[in-house]
Amino acid sequence: MITLTDRYPTRGNAERVIDRTDPVVWPSAQDAAAGGGPWSAQELAAYERHGFRSVEELLTPAEVTAFRTEMDRLAADRALRDDERAVIEPASDEVRSIFEIHKISDLFAGLVQDVRLVDRARSLLGSEVYVHQSRINIKPGYRGSGFYWHSDFETWHAEDGLPRMRAVSVSIALTDNRDTNGSLMIMPGSHLTFVGCAGATPADNYKTSLRMQEAGTPSDHALARLAERHGIHLFTGPAGSATWFDSNCMHGSGDNITPWPRSNVFIVFNSVDNTPRDPFAAPVRRPGFIAARDFTPVRGTASRAAPAR
Numbered sequence: 472m473i474t475l476t477d478r479y480p481t482r483g484n485a486e487r488v489i490d491r492t493d494p495v496v497w498p499s500a501q502d503a504a505a506g507g508g509p510w511s512a513q514e515l516a517a518y519e520r521h522g523f524r525s526v527e528e529l530l531t532p533a534e535v536t537a538f539r540t541e542m543d544r545l546a547a548d549r550a551l552r553d554d555e556r557a558v559i560e561p562a563s564d565e566v567r568s569i570f571e572i573h574k575i576s577d578l579f580a581g582l583v584q585d586v587r588l589v590d591r592a593r594s595l596l597g598s599e600v601y602v603h604q605s606r607i608n609i610k611p612g613y614r615g616s617g618f619y620w621h622s623d624f625e626t627w628h629a630e631d632g633l634p635r636m637r638a639v640s641v642s643i644a645l646t647d648n649r650d651t652n653g654s655l656m657i658m659p660g661s662h663l664t665f666v667g668c669a670g671a672t673p674a675d676n677y678k679t680s681l682r683m684q685e686a687g688t689p690s691d692h693a694l695a696r697l698a699e700r701h702g703i704h705l706f707t708g709p710a711g712s713a714t715w716f717d718s719n720c721m722h723g724s725g726d727n728i729t730p731w732p733r734s735n736v737f738i739v740f741n742s743v744d745n746t747p748r749d750p751f752a753a754p755v756r757r758p759g760f761i762a763a764r765d766f767t768p769v770r771g772t773a774s775r776a777a778p779a780r
């Protein structure tokens with residue numbers, strides 16, 4: 472039997488910090504830039520260096536209104552609240568996240584196929600892409616809880632079995648992301664370092680990690696080293712703006728005690744050449760609503776939410 476090398480060992484007895492051995496922008500993307508793809512050569516170079524790229528007004532105000540109304544409808548759905556795909560805030564009974572929204576909602580199903588998202592993901596990953604995970608993080612006002620520092624890839628490698636760093640998240644603001652309401656923070660350049668975390672993955676970890684992540688979080692020492700070297704960038708922007716960020720960026724966000732919700736939709740595109748193997752550091756793989764088992768490439772069409780121009 473062929474045993475797959477684990478390029479990124481994690482969740483052993485001790486923390487291990489190693490260099491990334493995967494490309495950030497995969498080979499064919501440069502051709503796309505040369506051939507007038509969705510990103511310019513300068514944008515690809517900046518993404519390579521920092522691990523992220525933001526786009527102003529990806530969605531029109533009318534589209535933002537449509538998606539936010541749909542988000543409110545989903546969050547108010549009592550049946551969905553009892554569904555495993557809805558994660559409830561620890562300090563209130565409000566919804567913290569809703570997963571697999573592209574399977575629950577027709578409107579969000581259209582968004583994950585939208586060329587404005589798909590073409591940019593294909594260009595960065597250098598291949599056809601499918602949706603590994605979709606979610607809304609509502610982060611309500613007053614008692615919206617944050618997300619501690621982590622690398623998404625560390626979890627998607629350890630618990631979902633993604634072998635390589637060939638996935639990208641796009642975070643789209645559905646409410647204004649302010650400097651006060653718990654907006655996303657990324658350490659620019661941290662995607663080039665992999666922090667293999669100490670501590671084994673507990674059974675059924677996802678049942679607690681989606682509310683408060685413990686396994687797979689770096690030590691204070693490792694975080695201090697990364698923060699000293701890279702600094703911390705806070706992503707603020709009006710509803711409708713978007714940020715694409717590499718799967719291995721060290722990122723997190725604070726609690727929200729302001730009256731203003733910080734609600735974003737996140738879509739994770741994975742390369743069809745990077746489909747999951749067995750988990751690299753977990754007893755069993757996570758359920759399909761967090762780690763898709765449908766690897767059908769997204770087609771890339773005009774969004775149904777976009778008003779006729």
Ligand code: 6CS
Pocket residue numbers: 604606618621623626627680681684761
């Ligand atoms: O475990 C996961 O897949 C999720 N957890 C976090 C903190 N970010 C990525 C993803 O939503």
Ligand code: FE
Pocket residue numbers: 618621622623722
């Ligand atoms: Fe994350």
